[in-house]
Amino acid sequence: MDESRIAPAGPWRLGPRATRLFDLAFATALVLPSFPLAVLAGQSLWALTLSLLQTVPLFWRRRHSALVFGFVAAASVLQAATYDIPTWGQVAFPAALYALARYSSGRAALVGLGVGICGAAVASWVWTSEQIAAYPPGLEYVDYDIGLDDLSPYFFTIAAIVLAAWALGSQARIRRAYEASLVERGRQLALEAEQRAVLAAAEERTRIAREMHDVVAHGLSVVIVQADGARYAAEKDPQVAVETLGTVASVGRDALTEMRRLLGLLRGGEDPTLAPQPRLEDIPSLVTADDHVELDLPDPAPSVPDGVALTAYRLVQESLTNVRKHAGPHARAVVRLVATDDALDIEVVDDGRGSSADGSGGLGLLGMRERVEVHDGTLEVGPAPGGGWAVRARIPT
Known part of the structure; x- marks a missing residue:
């Protein structure tokens, strides 16, 4: 099963090459202004170095977000300890924190947030102290005590x-993460839908295989019995042989028609010339002139669901096939259908050798049992009292 064929498309994102170009352009846009801004502000070479120490690591912020954030935070601490004036490199800290929260874990993001809030407090104190210390000596601000009113503007701006x-x-x-879970859920649903389709197709193939077994086994058993009879009758009464061969041809044509119908199902075609599903009215066609079979069927045929009618037809068909194969050449059988308000009872009993059990473990009995169980019915197969073999089924309607 090709999972890539059925997996739903995820949300639009930059490809690997476009992502690398974006990261390169973004980091370059933060690194390059360090040079002209340091010159315009008249800052020292050390200030420029501090800015580069904070901005250059952003080239690797996507793959190594935690390491880059740690390096930028360390460079910010170094600046606070050695250089009291803000520099352009300060813009690297929020960029590194964003990358940490975006590409690392939630716990690492909370640690980064705590470091950022502490950094906001330290930067507010350092920069406010530097501004007050910058007043000329002798002014009243020399001994000024820094208060919350002085720190608050810096702290809340940086903290924001x-x-x-x-x-x-x-x-x-x-x-x-939410988008990834939706994509994965969609992929799982698509896989489950395809698996259900595969299972349904396998179940349908199994059903058609049972149909094919019923058709072929019944048709060939009738053909073989009739052909043997014709061979023996030809020596004494050629006219009987001719009639028997006509029966063989008729049964063969019927079997061929049903096989064409089943092959049409396998091909998925809708050929209107194909025969419809067998019904209860078609059960008498299962008995040939040379069969010793008595039919006890309700007249008119009861109205039952199509699936129940098909199951009853196939059950009688398989039972008569087993009678011809196992019960002996002179065995007699009775086919009886009784319809009640809530069920259809099917009974096929023969008085043959009782050796039908030889085929009880094959596909025929298994197919009958599966057909009946689909309709929540019951099936009993075994020796009949006084000899012979009995098949009894009850199918709810």
């Missing part, structure tokens, strides 16, 4: 950026 990066990355990770 950190929280937004974490939230966007986490949402993207959750959405992708």
Whole structure:
């Protein structure tokens, strides 16, 4: 089974090559401004180095998100300890945090969020202290104590950026996991649907095989019995042989017609010339002139579901085939159908040698039992009282 053929298409995403180009362009767009901005702001070479230490690792943020975040966070700590003025490299932290929340686990994302909030508090204190210390000596602000009013604008601004990066990355990770689960669920449903179709086809092939067995076994058994009779009769009464051969031809044509119908089912065709399914009215056609079979059938035939009628027909057909094969040349049989309000009783009893059990383990009995059980019916097969063989079935209607 080709799973790729039936798997549903997932949501649109960049291909591997486009993803690599996007990562390269994004990281380059954050690295290159470090040079002109450092020059325009009059920052030192160390400030430029700090910016590059924070932005360059973003080239690998997708494959190694946790390692890149750790490196960027360490570079940010180094900047806070050695350089008190914000630099362009600070933009790398939310980008690294987004990548951590997007491509790593939820636990790692929470750790990154905690680091970011702590970093926001430290950066707020460092930058506020640097601004106050930058006032000229002698002013009243020299001994100024930093309060919450001074820290709050910096802290909440930085914390908002950190929280937004974490939230966007986490949402993207959750959405992708949800999409992946939907795609997998769709694939499983498609596989289950195909498996059900395969099982249904196998069941239908089994049913048709039972039909074919019934048709071929019955037709050939009648042909063989009639042909043997014609061979012996030809020596004494050629006219009887001619009539018998006519019966053989008729049975052969009927069997061929049913085989064409079954082959039409296998081909999936809808040929209107094919014969319909056998019914209860067709049971007398199973008995030939040379058979010693008594029919006890209700007249008119009771109205039963098509499936029940077909099952009854095939059960009688298989039973008479076994009578011809096993009961002996002079065996007599009785076919009896009794219809009640809620069931159809079928009985085929012969007075032959009682050796029909020789074929009881074959496909014929198995097919009969399966047909009856499909309709929640019961089947009893075994020696009849006083000798012979009996087949009795009860099929709910």
